[in-house]
Amino acid sequence: MSPVPRQRHAHAATARHHGMTHVPGGTFLMGSDHHYPEERPQHAATVAGFWIDETAVTNATFAAFVEATGYVTVAERPLDPAMYPGADPAMLAPGGLVFRMTQGPVDTRDVSNWWHWTPGAFWRAPEGPGSDLAGRGEHPVVQVAYEDAEAYARWAGKDLPTEAEWECAARGGLDGAEYAWGDELAPNGEHVANTWQGPFPWRNFAADGFERTCPVRSFAPNGYGLYEVCGNVWEWTTDWWGAKHAADPNKPCCAPVNPRGPSIEGSYDPGQPAIRIPRKVVKGGSFLCAPSYCRRYRPAARHAQMIDSGMSHIGFRCVIRDSAKIGGQA
Template sequence: MSEQDKPGGGCCSASRNAETPLPVADVAIAAGVGARAFPIAIPGGRSHVGANRPDIPLDGEGPLREVKLKPYALEAQTVTIARFREFVETTGYVTEAERFGWSAVFAGLLPEGAEVSGNASGTPWWVRIDGADWRHPEGPLSSIADRLDHPVTQVSLADAKAFAAYVGGRLPNEAEWERAAHGGHRDRKFPWGNEEPTDEKIFCNIWQGRFPTQNTVVDGYFGTAPARAFTPNDGGFYNMSGNVWEWTSDSYRIRSLSKHAKQRNAQAVEQNEQLLKGGSFLCHISYCYRYRIVARMALTPDSAASNVGFRIAYNAA
């Protein structure tokens, strides 16, 4: 396994690892009238997480474990830029990327003339761009005007939680996220079934070609796609593979007694790493096979990037 395929190796997204964490923004949460978007009710009951034959065991994809869930609802799509803008305009919320003054951007998305102030060690496709935030996902020279229906990106865990509070919801946990991704089926590898996507056969927004230098864009999108692009799974959920990684409410942990798991969990605790699900438009089977349902990624909670967003869950009434 190459360095970029190792857990935390940086192929999927880049952790901020800021020297001084920022305090959570002080914001008055207003009731988000009409702000819920297509929540789908899911009955409680027996479900499961993970797989007995994981493709990337070091990520903690296995073993399969049975869980019991309470009834809940999950939005059919990720939170869009338009909805996040409404939240910001209503509350005056300032994201962590705005307060840090920079964020991580995939180098292939940079507009002409963009100034790079650093890059992630070992993953030069992740660069530090001053002024990158949710309004300017690739830095000051970029705009959101033509992608308001795309997932909001450049949002940290605190930003996602603040929006969730605004609409009266919360982030889903891993078990809830996986149940929705399975769409009512137990043994699916992907939200649409078990058929592998290829550079020619398209099911979702992932990379086609040779990463990171060539993207043939067969799926129609070099970066993010609209939140309701592609066919939803049998449960009605859009883009649970690819497009953007999604924050969850769970801390990142590996359920194993192996030496690797103990060391990795110690690191995760030290850095307060959070679990994300779903993969992104940067995933490809040749180097980052993490657009499967059981795939997982860890980021520090203050991180934000070009390929990280979220969707909202709700407790049953």
């Protein structure tokens, strides 16, 4: 389907910043030197001011977009066999990747133990045929590829955030803190984000109250008023993936301003040279992140996601910038 044009529909025209919070421009510490290699080096970065959605875009809001435009998501469209050389033709039916808890301990180096390509999985049926959105109108929309998130943003008169904008907002003014809420995962023993408790991927004690996604605004907001900015669902950013930050931490006087990621050429997976699908940066971790497996429920955490893939733990939120559109890679 052709891209959805940017338009000032009635809702956006009358309440453009409704449900958004303002993040002032300034310099902050981006990345981390203490966790995963792709988060390095920690460095100063500067962003201009912007507005950002208080929550991830919900199923109800995404449904309004689809109803208004007739938009068809990537997960609902036929796949091009040329993009997936050597793939089993039976696997090329429209669908998405769905998480399924395993029956017991498995080799966590092999994600295929819990991620399953599921024909018929899309945003209205996020776990595949037989699933639906009953009671989940206020949960984040998932099974949205990058193109879908970008189309929604255009319709709403907004943009997707850069990685630097997203991380600045997620930190909530707590510069250099481990988490969006401070330096303890569960301060005073209280769960403050939707993450995984228990041995991943076969037992989730759901001590935080949720086994999968939770409704937006289930947990307290960060210092800038953003809800579930870490945990719950990963969120798309507009930057192409790079294996590390390009900034020079030895030049704090030269903090990059409104930095962007590398070019699209650097975003392909070197481990899968035959698959020419570029990857964007997703941020924030999800309900699947666990101390025993994936400690990515932090503002500095980042992950590479192929732009054609919807998954049951990836959503997005949007921004409106104070100034002109930023430059760099789009």
